[in-house]
Amino acid sequence: MLEVYHAEPVANTMKVLICLKEKQLDFVSHYVNLLLFEQHEPEFVAINPNGQVPVLVHDGNVITESTVINEYLEDVFPEIPLRPSDPLWCARMRTWSKFVDDYFCPALSMIGWHRMVRKVAQSLDKDQLDEVLAKIPLKRQRDKWATVAGESFSEQELAESRRRLGVSIDKMELMLGESEWLAGPEFSLADANSYSMVAGVRRLHPDLITVNEAPRCNDWLDRMEARPGLQAAMAMPNKVPETLRTFG
Amino acid sequence: MLEVYHAEPVANTMKVLICLKEKQLDFVSHYVNLLLFEQHEPEFVAINPNGQVPVLVHDGNVITESTVINEYLEDVFPEIPLRPSDPLWCARMRTWSKFVDDYFCPALSMIGWHRMVRKVAQSLDKDQLDEVLAKIPLKRQRDKWATVAGESFSEQELAESRRRLGVSIDKMELMLGESEWLAGPEFSLADANSYSMVAGVRRLHPDLITVNEAPRCNDWLDRMEARPGLQAAMAMPNKVPETLRTFG
Numbered sequence: 001m002l003e004v005y006h007a008e009p010v011a012n013t014m015k016v017l018i019c020l021k022e023k024q025l026d027f028v029s030h031y032v033n034l035l036l037f038e039q040h041e042p043e044f045v046a047i048n049p050n051g052q053v054p055v056l057v058h059d060g061n062v063i064t065e066s067t068v069i070n071e072y073l074e075d076v077f078p079e080i081p082l083r084p085s086d087p088l089w090c091a092r093m094r095t096w097s098k099f100v101d102d103y104f105c106p107a108l109s110m111i112g113w114h115r116m117v118r119k120v121a122q123s124l125d126k127d128q129l130d131e132v133l134a135k136i137p138l139k140r141q142r143d144k145w146a147t148v149a150g151e152s153f154s155e156q157e158l159a160e161s162r163r164r165l166g167v168s169i170d171k172m173e174l175m176l177g178e179s180e181w182l183a184g185p186e187f188s189l190a191d192a193n194s195y196s197m198v199a200g201v202r203r204l205h206p207d208l209i210t211v212n213e214a215p216r217c218n219d220w221l222d223r224m225e226a227r228p229g230l231q232a233a234m235a236m237p238n239k240v241p242e243t244l245r246t247f248g
Numbered sequence: 249m250l251e252v253y254h255a256e257p258v259a260n261t262m263k264v265l266i267c268l269k270e271k272q273l274d275f276v277s278h279y280v281n282l283l284l285f286e287q288h289e290p291e292f293v294a295i296n297p298n299g300q301v302p303v304l305v306h307d308g309n310v311i312t313e314s315t316v317i318n319e320y321l322e323d324v325f326p327e328i329p330l331r332p333s334d335p336l337w338c339a340r341m342r343t344w345s346k347f348v349d350d351y352f353c354p355a356l357s358m359i360g361w362h363r364m365v366r367k368v369a370q371s372l373d374k375d376q377l378d379e380v381l382a383k384i385p386l387k388r389q390r391d392k393w394a395t396v397a398g399e400s401f402s403e404q405e406l407a408e409s410r411r412r413l414g415v416s417i418d419k420m421e422l423m424l425g426e427s428e429w430l431a432g433p434e435f436s437l438a439d440a441n442s443y444s445m446v447a448g449v450r451r452l453h454p455d456l457i458t459v460n461e462a463p464r465c466n467d468w469l470d471r472m473e474a475r476p477g478l479q480a481a482m483a484m485p486n487k488v489p490e491t492l493r494t495f496g
Binding site for chain 2: 072076
């Protein structure tokens with residue numbers, strides 16, 4: 001049995017939901033409400049000590065980290081493959097997915113936290129904030145919450161993240177000039193792992209992804225959104241109010 | 249034909265050299281002297297626009313990123329497998345390798361740059377430094393050089409990195425209590441991808457890896473260093489003076 005602990009269909013949760021739906025795999029869904037800080041509750045931390053979604057549980061075995069979960073799903077359920085069969089395209093899939101994890105996603109995340117998550121943090125009084133912080137297992141995450149509850153990120157840090165979003169979109173434009181999908185002629189995990197970040201740029205920084213400046217990224221978004229698998233992932237529950245949405 | 253552009257047998261270069269030697273693959277070695285900034289020269293940047301080693305060139309095709317290179321070598325040369333056949337251990341191999349890339353290696357790198365690379369940066373006069381900086385393709389790398397040429401990292405940043413090394417060693421102790429190697433009963437890429445970082449802790453912060461505090465890590469280091477593959481990787485050229493060595 002496959003069980004998935006996940007939040008709304010964005011960011012790292014979305015990577016795994018797209019993979020599951022494209023592979024037409026059935027799973028038991030456990031919605032973890034991040035606005036209620038359910039990811040830091042003891043029941044969830046017992047499953048993932050890092051207190052982060054998504055988590056896959058396969059026949060009782062826990063697998064964490066969205067990029068790793070998607071490779072695991074490929075290893076165990078190869079019937080509808082999303083990993084390129086050509087090893088060179090497969091390497092491209094992994095290099096790009098790593099870039100998304102290390103560079104693209106953190107840049108978008110900082111801007112999303114500054115614009116939206118900050119509203120949540122600043123709505124808490126000091127006791128509530130202390131209680132939230134005390135439960136966060138990872139110091140990095142604790143520091144991020146403390147930052148947006150306080151003076152938030154500096155203008156310089158935000159400008160650097162915006163620059164990185166531009167670099168990411170430019171890279172995608174180049175790649176989509178070389179092949180129809182991000183890692184070759186077929187849809188792959190490289191696409192699944194990128195969708196929510198690109199849609200997030202469209203949401204938070206539409207100036208970086210105009211049809212004139214980034215025609216291939218726009219065409220790719222259209223093709224992604226026409227896919228039944230992506231539509232099924234998008235239809236998963238989302239309890240976040242429109243005004244607090246960050247990733248696309 | 250396999251060609252490898254690499255530096256001395258440490259850090260990310262070492263990950264790939266261990267993998268190649270353990271898999272008994274022949275390759276043409278191109279030593280890139282980082283102390284002479286050869287990684288930023290036009291000839292090398294034409295191969296890897298990021299100006300970073302290691303790079304694998306297989307029949308003319310360029311593959312970058314050490315973790316991705318090692319998976320590629322598995323895909324193309326499966327004869328001596330270093331990827332666990334059990335998908336759960338394989339997921340563990342990937343989760344751990346990602347942790348090494350995202351957390352363990354950057355923490356050690358900061359301390360190494362502060363203690364050793366800083367000596368190189370500060371030995372340059374202003375014109376030389378400007379010339380070096382102007383050639384570095386990645387802004388992140390440029391910023392790191394500028395940091396160690398100036399006031400270097402803060403005490404707070406260095407303390408945080410030291411803390412992260414402790415977290416990394418503690419995690420390894422736990423994992424080595426569950427299985428003989430880092431991702432199961434067999435030596436795997438999880439081990440290959442970690443060796444130089446653990447040996448670097450032994451070099452730069454021996455207090456974090458005493459036999460009393462980290463007996464399993466010490467035993468693992470002994471078993472690693474007894475392997476002919478690792479010994480062959482270690483025997484690759486190293487032009488860095490002892491006083492400037494950072495990773496183990």
